[in-house]
Amino acid sequence: xxxSRRMAAIDPVxxxxxxxxxxxxxxxxxxxxxxxxxxxxxxxGTRLVEAAGKPLEHLYVVRKGAVRxxxxxxxxxxxxxxxxxxxxSLITGKxxxxxxxxxxxxxxxxxxxxxxxxxxxxxxxxxxxxGLSERLKASLENAPVTTFxxxxxxxxxQLVRRAPVWVEAGATVGEAAxxxxxxRISSVLVRTDPPGILTDRDLRGRVLGAGLGPxxxxxxxxxxxxxxxxxxxxxYDAWAILLEQGMHHLPVTRDGEIVGxxxxxDVLRSTSQGPVSVLRSVERLQSRDSLPGYGDRIxxxxxxxxxxxxxxxxxxxxxxxxxxxxxxxxxxxAEADLGPPPAPYAWIVFGSEGRMEQTLLTDQDNALVxxxxxxxxxxxxxxxxxxxxxxxxxxxxxxxxxGYMAKSWHGPLSEWSARFEGWIDVPTxxxxxxxxxxxxxxxxxxxxxxxxxxRILARAAQRAVFLRLLAKDALGFHPPPMLLLRxxxxxxxxxxxxxxxxxxxxxxxxxxxxxxxxxxxxxxxxEASVRAGLIEEESAATVAETYRFLLAxxxxxxxxxxxxxxxxxxxxxxxxxxxxxxxxxxxAFRAIKSWQEKSAFQxxxxx
Numbered sequence: 304x305x306x307s308r309r310m311a312a313i314d315p316v317x318x319x320x321x322x323x324x325x326x327x328x329x330x331x332x333x334x335x336x337x338x339x340x341x342x343x344x345x346x347x348g349t350r351l352v353e354a355a356g357k358p359l360e361h362l363y364v365v366r367k368g369a370v371r372x373x374x375x376x377x378x379x380x381x382x383x384x385x386x387x388x389x390x391x392s393l394i395t396g397k398x399x400x401x402x403x404x405x406x407x408x409x410x411x412x413x414x415x416x417x418x419x420x421x422x423x424x425x426x427x428x429x430x431x432x433x434g435l436s437e438r439l440k441a442s443l444e445n446a447p448v449t450t451f452x453x454x455x456x457x458x459x460x461q462l463v464r465r466a467p468v469w470v471e472a473g474a475t476v477g478e479a480a481x482x483x484x485x486x487r488i489s490s491v492l493v494r495t496d497p498p499g500i501l502t503d504r505d506l507r508g509r510v511l512g513a514g515l516g517p518x519x520x521x522x523x524x525x526x527x528x529x530x531x532x533x534x535x536x537x538x539y540d541a542w543a544i545l546l547e548q549g550m551h552h553l554p555v556t557r558d559g560e561i562v563g564x565x566x567x568x569d570v571l572r573s574t575s576q577g578p579v580s581v582l583r584s585v586e587r588l589q590s591r592d593s594l595p596g597y598g599d600r601i602x603x604x605x606x607x608x609x610x611x612x613x614x615x616x617x618x619x620x621x622x623x624x625x626x627x628x629x630x631x632x633x634x635x636x637a638e639a640d641l642g643p644p645p646a647p648y649a650w651i652v653f654g655s656e657g658r659m660e661q662t663l664l665t666d667q668d669n670a671l672v673x674x675x676x677x678x679x680x681x682x683x684x685x686x687x688x689x690x691x692x693x694x695x696x697x698x699x700x701x702x703x704x705x706g707y708m709a710k711s712w713h714g715p716l717s718e719w720s721a722r723f724e725g726w727i728d729v730p731t732x733x734x735x736x737x738x739x740x741x742x743x744x745x746x747x748x749x750x751x752x753x754x755x756x757x758r759i760l761a762r763a764a765q766r767a768v769f770l771r772l773l774a775k776d777a778l779g780f781h782p783p784p785m786l787l788l789r790x791x792x793x794x795x796x797x798x799x800x801x802x803x804x805x806x807x808x809x810x811x812x813x814x815x816x817x818x819x820x821x822x823x824x825x826x827x828x829x830e831a832s833v834r835a836g837l838i839e840e841e842s843a844a845t846v847a848e849t850y851r852f853l854l855a856x857x858x859x860x861x862x863x864x865x866x867x868x869x870x871x872x873x874x875x876x877x878x879x880x881x882x883x884x885x886x887x888x889x890x891a892f893r894a895i896k897s898w899q900e901k902s903a904f905q906x907x908x909x910x
Contacts, residue, residue, distance in 0.1 A: 315340050315411045319364060322385050323883045324430040332421055339417045342366075343410050351402040358392035359402070361412040368408040369789070373401040378786045380889050381405055385882025390431040393418055430883060435894055436848035439887055456612070459541045460534030463555050463563030467492050470521060476501070476510050477517025490552045490564055492529075498561070499525030502552055531556050532565070539613055539621075541565060542578050546624035578604060578621045585628050591636060591694055597629060598664045598699020605662050606862050615662060615855040616826070623659035627747045629698060630691075634748045637690040646677030648684065650691070650709070650748035657743035658808070658824050662858050663871060666703040667695055668740070671713035674751055678715045688713050707740060716755060723759040730769045735776045739809060742816070745823055757821060764819040773816070774906045777809035778899055781910070782892035790878050797888070799860075800873035803853045806895050807846055810902060814838060825850055846898050849891045856884065 316337045319325045325336060341361070345351065347368075352359050354374065363370075365386050372380045372388070379400060382388055392398055393415045413421075422428040432438045468486050470479050472495045479491050479501050493499040501521055509515075509524050530548055532541055534557040545553060551567040567583065581600050588594070601622060608618050630650065638644060654668035655661040671688045688709035696702055726738040742760060746753055763769060782802045789795055797803075811828040820831035829847050832838040838846075860879070861871045877885055903910045 315342055315366070318366065319411060322364075323881060324427045327426050328421065328424060332424055332427075335417060335420065336413060339414055341412050341414075343412050345404040345408040345410070347404050347406050347408075349404040349408070351404065352392065352398050352400075354398055354401050356398050358396055358398040359389040360393075360415050361389055362393060362415070362418040363387065363389045364411045366409045366411055368410075369405040370408055370410075371403045371405040371786075373403060374399075379893060380785050381789060382886065382889075383790050386886045387430075387882070390418070394431065434845075435890055436845045438890060439848045439852040456537045456539070458534060459532055459536050459538060459553075459565055460555050460557060460562060462538070462565055462569045463534075464569060465563060467554065467561050467564055469494055470501075472522055474521045475517060476506060476515075476519045476521050476524060479521050480506055480517065488564075489566060489568075492554065492561065492564070493521055493525040493527070495522060495525070495527060497528040499527035500529055500552060500554065500564075501525045504551065529554050529561075531561065533557070534562060539608075539617055542621060543617075543624070546578060546582060546621060546628065549628070578608075578625055580604075581625050582628055585625065585632070588629075588632050591697065594633075594694060594698040596699075601625065601664055601699070602862075602865060605858070606866075609858060609862065614851070615858045616660070616851055618858070619655075619660045619662050619854070622662055623656060626656065626661075626664075630695075630748050633691055633694045633698075636694065637687050640690060641683055641686055644673070644677070644687075644749075645680035645683055646674040647751040648673040648677065648687075648749040649746045649751035649753055651744045651746050651753070653707075653741055653743040653745070657745040659745070660824060660854065662854075663861055663865070664699045665701070667692060667700045667708050668703055669695075669709045669712075670707070670741070670744070671709040672716055672719050672751060672753065672756075673713070675715050675717055681714075684713050685710065716751065716753075720755050720759060723756055727759070727763050727766050727769050730766075730772045732776075735773055738773070739776070739812065742812065743823055760816065760821070761819050763816045770813065770817050771906055771908070773813045774810070774902065775908050777806070777813050778903055778908060778910050780806040780809055781899060782806070782895050785889065785893065785896075788877065788889055788892070795877045796874055797877065798874050799853055799857045803888075803891060803895060804850070804857070804873075806899065807850045807853075810898070811846075842898060842901070845894050849894045852887065852891055856888065 319336060319340065320333065325333065328336065343363075351370070365382050365384055365388075367384065369381055369383045370388060371378055372382070388402065389412075391400075422431065429440075430438070432440075465488075468482065468488055469492045470482060472493060474493075479493075483489065483491055483503065483506075490500055490502040493501060499522070501524060505524050505526070510519060530544065530550065531554045532544055534555050541553060545551070545567060553565045554561045555563050555565050581604050584600065585597075605618055605622065608621070609615070634650060649672045650669065651657070651672060652669045655665065656668060669692070671684055673684055677684060692702070692708050692710045702708065723738075723741075726734040726741075730738075744753075744756070780801060783797060788797070808825050811825045811832070814832035814835075814837050815822050815828035818831045818835035818837055820828060820835070822828045822831045826847055829838065829843045833840050833843045857873060857875075860875050864871050877888075880888065899910060902908075
């Protein structure tokens, strides 16, 4: 090993200051880094430490070359330029891996005592949590894509503009309307048990629209029980409630008492590019001519929310609710064109939209189920599906290349029940593929009850052959070998969906079916599997954090692609990532591989 404090060709201090997590250190702490920094060279093949041997005494940052981390002769990870190692030894005082120079290695290193003092900085320390889930949680910095950065965690009671206005239970709608006009408000609370609320929309639609007079009792038209939100609730959670409930007024409570009513207008004032603004634009759609541009509005909103610090998983739920809201007028238009439905139907979505894990708009994944009495009118449903698919495409949802769209996948409930049963009872490779798509279904339109399909899914828990083959099929998605994840060559390109997201989605679905759970989202499926004793809690927590990391990383990269005018894909070149992101991506792949190996052993499957 050669060591020197200075090298003419490279400025170690400037390099370290340019990379995470050193770039965010306060000047005083970084001055300590600059004063203690060493430069070290190790020829290829040098073994820096052995598992169970003397732990490393320095923190290392790779500048040139590569270092290999091995366990029991198996390569766990290869680290390259900008990536960091040695912190586990310094924090735990133990050597758990063999560390070998894969190529001639030039590294910058800090003495252990300096590193430990740097851990006093919370941001710096977050990058070096010993637990993988903690490292992943701390790894993605909220680098803004736009300059819009609202305080999305603000308490909703800080947005309440005035005390609530009440009317007694015996009041008439005329009295309520006069009070609303005098106070310049759009709702009044009604003193009933439980309390209710009457809004200006109720007056327009349910009273005036129905030709009724001002003498009607207010209790006939007020809504109760109230959906309320606690004052300490963050703004983004209030968004979700407004979207999910289709509401424009949300009473806010403090210590059990209503202290005010938050309106969608209040929310719009605080976040002009938030989901409520998009919801308003959806509600004002007059015709199909207004559909183009919806996808772009979603893109801007998602970019803004991510820049504001909102998690990708929370953003995905908000986008799903907006997409559901968009579908409502589209279904109404199709019904207006074709006449009333011959029988009740259910419009279902699946894939990431079914799991409510979609952020930017992706290919359509939908189908149409209708009641038995609609069988004689199959042509109506065919035309209906074609109109809705076309309108969704106009709004920015591309056609599904695989053809999984309602215009091709529609039929009576009995036919769908037979399909579900067939896929479970005769699990051919094609059946497993289709089942993995449709078993994520979620009804987003129509009134048809899909309980028969839910009951069929519940029976999958007793189909051992189906579950085993589904597990084997899920294990077909896997991360690339760790030794191939290098900055150079074809192996430097990874597909975040195929290599990381799909393996987790597929295995979580399989476990949830065995648990008999009706959960759809990957996170709730993991939780259900833990409750059923199928997955260890620690393992599920690591997988969940890995999934959260991958979704967030993909979203950031896709927004960057869109901003650069490039096609939005799931693929990324390792060289595009910062050193911390690159290292954590490898950590994520390693966590997935470990989970798959445990699952394969559990199911007696060779992988």
